[in-house]
Amino acid sequence: MIAHLTILQVVIPLSAAPICVILKRSKLVWLFAVLVSAITFLISLALLQQVLNTDVISYQLGGWQPPWGIEYKIDKLNALLLLIISSISTIVLLASQKSIEKEIPQDKHTLFYILYLLSLTGMLGIVATGDAFNVFVFLEISSLSAYALIALGKDRQALWASFQYLILGTIGATFILIGVGLMYQMTGTLNMLDLAQHLPEVAQTKTVYTAYAFIVAGLCLKLAMFPLHLWLPNAYAYAPSVVTAFFAATATKVAIYLLIRFTFSVFGFSFSFTTIPLQTLLMALGLAGIFIASISAIYQSNIKLLFAYSSIAQIGYMIVGFSLATAAGLTATLLHLFNHALMKSAIFLALGALMYKLGSVHIDNFKGLGRKMPFTMAAIVIGGLSLIGVPLTVGFISKWYLVKALLAQGWWPIAVLILLGSMLAVIYVWKIVEAAYFYPANAAPKQIEEAPALILIPTWLLVLANVYFGIDTSLTVEVSKAAAESLFGSTP
Numbered sequence: 001m002i003a004h005l006t007i008l009q010v011v012i013p014l015s016a017a018p019i020c021v022i023l024k025r026s027k028l029v030w031l032f033a034v035l036v037s038a039i040t041f042l043i044s045l046a047l048l049q050q051v052l053n054t055d056v057i058s059y060q061l062g063g064w065q066p067p068w069g070i071e072y073k074i075d076k077l078n079a080l081l082l083l084i085i086s087s088i089s090t091i092v093l094l095a096s097q098k099s100i101e102k103e104i105p106q107d108k109h110t111l112f113y114i115l116y117l118l119s120l121t122g123m124l125g126i127v128a129t130g131d132a133f134n135v136f137v138f139l140e141i142s143s144l145s146a147y148a149l150i151a152l153g154k155d156r157q158a159l160w161a162s163f164q165y166l167i168l169g170t171i172g173a174t175f176i177l178i179g180v181g182l183m184y185q186m187t188g189t190l191n192m193l194d195l196a197q198h199l200p201e202v203a204q205t206k207t208v209y210t211a212y213a214f215i216v217a218g219l220c221l222k223l224a225m226f227p228l229h230l231w232l233p234n235a236y237a238y239a240p241s242v243v244t245a246f247f248a249a250t251a252t253k254v255a256i257y258l259l260i261r262f263t264f265s266v267f268g269f270s271f272s273f274t275t276i277p278l279q280t281l282l283m284a285l286g287l288a289g290i291f292i293a294s295i296s297a298i299y300q301s302n303i304k305l306l307f308a309y310s311s312i313a314q315i316g317y318m319i320v321g322f323s324l325a326t327a328a329g330l331t332a333t334l335l336h337l338f339n340h341a342l343m344k345s346a347i348f349l350a351l352g353a354l355m356y357k358l359g360s361v362h363i364d365n366f367k368g369l370g371r372k373m374p375f376t377m378a379a380i381v382i383g384g385l386s387l388i389g390v391p392l393t394v395g396f397i398s399k400w401y402l403v404k405a406l407l408a409q410g411w412w413p414i415a416v417l418i419l420l421g422s423m424l425a426v427i428y429v430w431k432i433v434e435a436a437y438f439y440p441a442n443a444a445p446k447q448i449e450e451a452p453a454l455i456l457i458p459t460w461l462l463v464l465a466n467v468y469f470g471i472d473t474s475l476t477v478e479v480s481k482a483a484a485e486s487l488f489g490s491t492p
Contacts, residue, residue, distance in 0.1 A: 005050075006059040006072045009043045009082065010125045012036060017117040026109040030097040033113045037093050040124065041086040048079040048479070058130075066130070067191035073130035076483035080334065081127045081257050084341050088249040089120050092345060095458040096242045099352045102359065103240040104152050112152060116246070118145040123254050132180045132266070133190045135258065136173065139222075142254075143169050146247065150239040161234035168221060168231040175218030182211035183266075195266050203271055212276060215262055223255030225319055226289030229312045236308035241352025244304065248311055248348055249341035256318055256337060260330070263322075264487040273325045282323035287417055289316030294424035298431070303361040306428055307347055310387060313421065314340045320418065321402050327484045328405035334480035335401050339386070339394035342469065346462035347383035350376050353451030353459065363435055370437035372448045375456055377436045379463045384429035386466045389422045393470040397477075 016036040023029045050057060057074040060066060074082070093116070104112055122142025126135055147169070151162035184190055186207050187198035202208055217228075224232040232252075236244045263272045273279050293312035300306035314336070321333035351361050353376045358365050370377045386393035389400075399422060406415040450456070469476055 004059075005043050005046055006057055006074055006128060007061065009040055009047070009086075010072075010121060010128055012039055012043075013117045013124065014121040017114045017121070020110055020114045020117065024110060026106065027097065029110050029113045030093070033096075033117060034090065034093045036117060037086065037090040037120065040120070041083075041090045044079070044082040044086040047074050048083055050074075051076055051079040052479070052482070067189045067194040070134055071130040071191060071193075072128045073193070074128060076479060076486055077260065077334075078127045078257065080338065080479050080483055081253065082124060084253060084338055085120070085123050085127065085250045088341055088345050089116075089246060091458045091461055092242050092246045092249075092349065095245075095349050095352065095455045098452050098454040099242045099349075099356060100240060102356050103154055103352075108152060112149070112240075115145040115149045115152075116243075118142075119149060119246075123250055126254050127257060130192050131190050132183065132192055132195060136177050136180060139173055139176065142251075143173060146251065149243045149247075150235050152243070153238045153240050155238045157234065158238040161231075161238045165231040165235045168228075172218040172221035172228075175214045175221070179211040179213075179215035179218065182207050182214070186211070192261070192266050196268065199267060199271075203267075203275070209276070212267055212271070216259070216278070219255050219259045219262070223252045223259065223315060224312055225315055226285055226292060226312060229289070229293070229315075232312060233305055233308040236311065236348075237302055237305040241304075241348060241355050244308075245345045245348035245352065248307075249345040252311070252315055253337050253341060256315070256322075256333070260322065260333075260487070269325070269488065279323050279325050282319050283414070286316045286319030286323060287414070287421075289313060289319065290418070290421040291424070294421060294428070297428045298424065300428075301363045303363060303366070303432065304348070304351055306431075307344065307351070310425065310428065311340075311344060313425070314344075314387070316421075317398070317402060317418070320414070321405060324405055324409060324411075326405060326409065327481075327488045328401070328408055330484035330487065331477075331480045332398065332402035332405050334483055335476055336398035338476050338480070339398045339466075339469065342394055342462055342465050343383050343386045346459060346466060347380055347387075349455065349459040349462065350379040350383065353379075353455045356455060357448060357451055363431065366432060366435035367439040368436070369448070370433075373450050375460070376451050379456075379459050381429075381433060381436075382463050382466060384425075384432065386470070388425045388429060391470075392467060394466050394476075395470075397470055397473050401477075 013036050020029045023032055051074055059072040061070045119142050122138045125138030147162050147166045151159055183195055186202045187195055189195055221228040290313045293309045297306045297309035318333045318336050321329045354361050386395035389395040403415045
């Protein structure tokens with residue numbers, strides 16, 4: 001069984017999705033989905049432990065040797081991603097049963113869990129596979145279920161958000177497919193390791209340049225990097241809260257993983273950062289994303305929309321670290337990738353608690369909530385402090401390593417800009433704090449009480465993780481450093 005953990009990570013949630021139809025009862029389906037997600041989490045822990053001890057795990061489907069057969073390959077980089085996806089999925093699912101009561105019609109609850117498990121399958125498959133075409137297949141599984149999950153939102157604008165994401169997501173996926181097809185045309189292989197060995201022979205051809213351009217453009221659209229971010233704000237704002245919590249922590253992170261994987265493991269460091277002027281372009285766009293998205297967040301009155309724009313800004317920090325093209329910069333990116341997943345899933349689950357009680361997350365509804373819903377508001381505030389980068393939170397660790405990486409390269413003006421960008425986060429977080437703690441409560445026809453424990457407990461698990469991993473960084477820093485150094489050590 002242990003030898004097959006790699007494929008079971010994907011097969012179990014894929015097989016579980018249609019079983020949900022048989023179970024029918026909402027609570028039974030919820031318990032089943034939580035169990036399935038928890039199993040994938042335990043598998044991801046086992047795979048991470050195995051990778052840290054034995055380096056790389058290779059699993060050949062059907063016993064066919066690569067490149068003829070499809071290979072699943074787990075190293076330190078994707079082991080970290082598998083852990084993020086499966087852990088966040090499990091915690092979010094714990095809160096889902098209560099949260100969707102008010103946000104999704106009863107007759108669509110089973111459909112929600114089916115789509116959720118399919119989306120989880122797609123993301124785990126994208127990360128685990130070592131085959132470039134398989135990436136596209138799992139990308140489509142994940143994306144199609146994501147479009148439907150967003151459309152389940154009770155606001156009619158959820159349909160527009162889903163349609164907008166469908167159009168732009170399809171363009172991004174098509175770009176990736178074209179790039180993969182061009183690489184196959186030049187090398188005759190789809191296995192990533194085999195591609196890395198054959199691409200240098202044809203690296204100076206226009207076809208390979210074109211393939212790289214299509215793949216990078218498609219992935220940047222999928223990860224919502226400025227200015228290709230137009231699908232993200234509405235998708236996050238109008239999707240059901242648990243869907244937003246899951247996607248904010250995982251979907252864009254998977255796209256960033258693919259950008260790292262194709263850049264370092266397939267095309268190679270030299271081609272990506274020397275032959276192609278990727279460094280300057282991504283640095284400029286990352287910084288622009290930090291400032292423009294943060295300023296946009298300040299002016300939002302819908303708090304889900306505010307934190308959606310904040311996510312675009314946080315993606316900017318990851319892109320800046322990536323564009324440094326150093327092991328220290330990539331370590332900072334991987335750290336922020338893990339830490340941002342904790343921040344945003346905690347915040348959006350807390351907003352889900354507000355949606356459950358108030359039916360709205362408009363800033364006017366936050367007045368006086370610090371006294372009426374103290375645990376929910378405290379979760380949002382701690383998550384906000386982590387976004388700013390206050391010491392003893394995970395956000396501080398990410399930005400500390402990013403600033404260190406910039407200073408090591410002598411790029412102190414960029415380090416100053418990173419700190420200024422963090423100050424913008426103070427403004428939009430303070431906006432929420434001011435409303436919740438410094439204004440009297442709005443008159444309401446019924447007494448507002450604290451959110452149910454089934455939503456609060458998963459939320460606070462993530463909040464406490466924000467603090468714990470901000471104090472004890474041994475696991476996150478060790479794995480991120482090991483993954484970054486292994487990528488630089490293996491680049492052609």
